[in-house]
Amino acid sequence: MCPGEKIGGFAAVVDAMLVDLKxxxxxxxxxxxxxxxxxxxxxxxxxxxxxxxKAIVLVVLVSLIGFWEWRSAxxxxxxxxxxxxxxxxxxxxxxxxxxxRSLSRWETSCG
Numbered sequence: 178m179c180p181g182e183k184i185g186g187f188a189a190v191v192d193a194m195l196v197d198l199k200x201x202x203x204x205x206x207x208x209x210x211x212x213x214x215x216x217x218x219x220x221x222x223x224x225x226x227x228x229x230x231k232a233i234v235l236v237v238l239v240s241l242i243g244f245w246e247w248r249s250a251x252x253x254x255x256x257x258x259x260x261x262x263x264x265x266x267x268x269x270x271x272x273x274x275x276x277x278r279s280l281s282r283w284e285t286s287c288g
Contacts, residue, residue, distance in 0.1 A: 184214060184215045184218050185215055187214070187215070188214070188215040189208075195208060195210075229261075229271075230278075233257050233258075234253065236253055236254075236257060237250045237253055237254045237257075238250075240253040
């Protein structure tokens, strides 16, 4: 798989190549995938999201039991959501923002 390529597109290319290869080879030769990477990625994302939801529920329940106030539990739920959203935004900014090198080239070519 090439850098920057999506796993779904990669799976479509592999499927097309397998169909083409099956037509060229003898019929009694069995060709099968040993690993379905798009399925594994989907399962891992689902597992992560389930674990995240369980962790948030447990933190809210523990804070509700520990503080005996619904306001504290609500505050914990909101703060977890804000923290998680800010981490995602920070990760997107780090991966999507242009490098300093490309910015300095852009400034010199525009100015």
